[in-house]
Amino acid sequence: MLDKKSFREEAHKLVDWMADFYENIEDYPVKSQAQPGDIIGQLPTIPPEKGESFTQVFKDFENIILPGMTHWQSPNFHAYFPGNSSYPSVLGEMLTATLGAQCMIWETSPAAAELEELMINWLKPLMSIPDSWTGCIQDTASTATLAALISAREQKTNWSINQSGFDTQKLRFYCSSETHSSIDKAVKVLGAGVDNLVKVAVDDHLAIIPEELERMIKEDLDSGYIPCAVVAAVGTTGTLAVDPVEAIGKICQKHDVWLHVDAAYAGTALMLPEYHYLIQGIDKADSLVFNPHKWMFTNFDCTVYFVHDAESLIKTFEILPEYLKTSTRGKVKDYRDWGVPLGRRFRALKLWFVIRDFGIEGIQTRLREHIGYAEWFAEQVESSKDFEIVITPILNVVCFRFNPGLQEESKLDELNASLVAGINASGDAYLTHTKIKGKYALRMVIGQTYVQKKHVEKAWSLIKNLA
Incomplete structure (x- = not known):
């Protein structure tokens, strides 16, 4: 040992x-050139009764695990x-692992909460995100998108579903046929049912056709459905297609529909002023997600989630048992109220290291x-x-x-x-x-x-x- x-x-x-x-x-x-079963077939079927030397453990890592990576x-x-x-991200991750902090609220690690807030503030002007927005760091875009769509659900229903559960609500969600599968999963998880995820037709560039989106929203309204949220992709997974945020935003404002922008990969390009046009109209949106852990040189997992109305986000997710009550509540950002997980890693540290090093x-x-x-x-x-x-x-x-x-x-x-x-x-x-x-x-x-x-x-x- x-x-x-x-x-x-x-x-x-x-x-x-x-x-x-x-x-x-x-x-x-x-x-990896490994075939199915190659790795597990070389490992013992039961754990060791007594501790083994680290030398032996690492030898097995090199000889068995590494070829399977x-x-x-x-x-x-x-x-x-x-x-x-x-390199800076790896060093930041090493320190995060060493500190081993559970950064669920400000009290459990003030520096983690305040550095996370600073990273959001650093990125907003660089990426042309409205100054009035705020945000936090999630684990993945899937989690951030789920948080966005649950927030949209609660805002649309005056937070009644969180309180009483689904009754006869017929909420509808919209995205293109090119949008990431995490949207389908989020609609399933939040309880709306994937049958209520409407896939909108795309143009020759595989971007949403705004007129088709509005037509579908109007049809749903006429049929007694409740349009709830639209997910616009800025960089689809297959081809990096970019949905027209400005036109979609106008439609969403007109019909009181939450607009979430999924820029998980291509969002890093917003660090370049010449690509700010990709999110023209972002002031008409409600949230945006991008992953520094994809193209911004930061170890997985690190997802930045920007949101226009933090109060709606917090109202959706906050739960306050006695053991989490603190004297600083209301004076600081307790990020465990900003999404699904209670437990949170110190993800801001590696992002800070990367930005300062590069x-x-x-x-x-x-x-x-x-x-x-x-x-x-x-x-x-x-x-x-x-x-x-x-x-x-x-x-x-x-x-x-x-x-x-x-x-x-x-x-x-x-x-x-x-x-x-x-x-x-x-x-x-x-x-x-x-x-x-x-x-x-x-x-x-x-x-x-x-x-x-x-x-x-x-x-x-x-x-x-x-x-």
Whole structure:
């Protein structure tokens, strides 16, 4: 069992290993090559009766666990959206783990609450979020979106559902067919039923058609439903499609409907003034979420949730048992009232470390580099006779496919599925796919913290050779 002396010794070894890991990360296959059952088959079926040496535990980590890990921090990771880290973020996370604080209210760690408040205040002007808004740090966008939609539910029903439960309320929620699956899950969890999630038609850019949204709201009103909330995506998961926030906001204001903006990934681009247009009309919205743990170089989990009316949020979630009553209540922000969980990690610390280490200029430079690499990649695809862009790229995501002249769409789908499987099996890069208007497309996401142009060139060379 580790004691103070051995903890110090092993911790120093671990830090050296961590530094070596980042230095040599490209030596590992990006996507784990493990097969189902490989890992659990190498581990004992029952826990040890007596404690084992840390040396043995770490040996098993290296020999069994590590080969089963996909390396999200590899600069050759171009799949999904990144789940980024960075050196300052790792150090902040180490200190968070060391402090081991449960930061549910101001009293349990004043610095955690006040640093969280400061991070919200730092980000608002940088991202063109209205100064009158406030916010907090949640674990994931799924949780923040759930908080937004529950708040919308309670505000629309004068907080009656929290008190008395669902009766015959026929609440309706709206989003596009391209919106993240967390919206479907949130509507299920909050009790409205997924049948009451209305999927609105999209245009050629896969963005919500405002006229269709208003038509559906009016139809629901005529049918006795109660329009409750709209989720507008600023950067859908498949293609980074951007819904028109301004036009949707006007419709929501007209019909007294909560507007939640899901900018989980693309929201980081709001750190660049030239992309503030993405949320034009945000003053007509009620809430917005973005994930620094995706593209802003901060360890998972760290989700920033901005809200126009903090009182509605608090009224929705506050519960005050005797053991949580404090003399500072009302004078400070007790963030356990700002969402679902009571327990809260000190997530603001790593975000603070990242912003101070990179500086705003450093973050902006890195983001612009990623966008520039994506533009270069798109140019290579467009200039190749055997590849094609499937939808106009935005930011640092390029959706494309291999098309050597086949006419049959099903054959093209099979060909591209085989191509992405080959890329991932090589261990040299990791890409994922989506379907765009029925077409199977590969997604090239260029957003890992330390990615360089040489890594993008390497991926393009690999894709061409395998194709």
